[in-house]
Amino acid sequence: MIFARIILGHLYTHPELVDEVDAIIPMPAYLEPHQARKGNDHTGYVIERAILEDDEDLPFVLDPPLIEKTRATPRMRDTTSLIERQIAAHELYAALHVPDPARVRGRRVMVYDDVFTAGSSLNAVAMRLKASGAVNVYGLTLARAQWR
Template sequence: MCAYVVTGTARLCSDCAGRTLQPVSDSHCSVCSQAVAPGRPCGNRLCALPVSQRGFSRVDAVAVYSGALRDKIHRLKYDGAHGWAMIFGRLLVGWMESHPEQMEGVDHVVGNPTAAGRQPIQHIEAIMNAAYTEDVTHALPLSPPDAHRLIKETETPRSANKSLDDKRTAAAAHAAALTWTGDTGDIKGATILLVDDVFTSGSQLQHVALRLRASGAAEVRGLVLARVPWSG
């Protein structure tokens, strides 16, 4: 157990994670953070699309989806190990504090929501609640606990372990089920940082970002805890 899990700052957690988790490669795609060989294009088809079709301008990742991070995300997401939500909230806040250039101009930081009543836990909401608590000075545009601007009231088909076509279909259904709960004027012309746990193909973030852009957002950026490494 970390001696600073209660008394340490979010920046401390972020710095420690940078030393203990697998970092995003120095040579990575500027759009999706996938590792690429120097001078080679990214293999993600989304990255070649114009932003008008992709929705998000870029997606940054705290670390690579491997080892301890992969295991702990799984424990929170599928076993309901709630304590990891606090750690992940700290990691996100620490990243935001350490990357002011990526946070410049962001009007709202919102989670890519899970459906109401999801079992064993609404893990994204738990992480975002923890992030708000860890932002002790409230310098970041995070919503207070249980006042999330983007919600999902109904469950839709899950995309885990599905084909790419099925993932795209599930992503479109997920985005269609979302509701912006704030004042509609809040989203007009806004820059939104959309937070999720894991980025694989990017289909779900793409569809949610397009939904937000269609509702009036000027720009959607992404931030994920972990980027799944591609083998090819």
């Protein structure tokens, strides 16, 4: 919940960021069917709870999602080389699906996540959204990690 409050607080105090977007979405996460029923999406679930208390009417889009991750892929944090990261990003891109491209077409989308390392995941998501018609894709993260 702290993550959600920090993201919301940042957006409230930097309204110029929100002026540039039509939709704010979480980094898509793949959840096994048994996890999805329990609300275990680490970013979507907590931000959804915080949004219920949001009086700023930020343009969050959670359900139905604009983009989905259809299967598990290698975790970026487990990669140790540029080639491993590129392979993982390619697999992530292939696992991403935009269920209704009409909902993405012409929009400016902000994707939020907890940690930014090298940008490979955000790049894959941005490329999939742009391939589906998004005009711009912006990233917002809580922290920047050092890449090994």
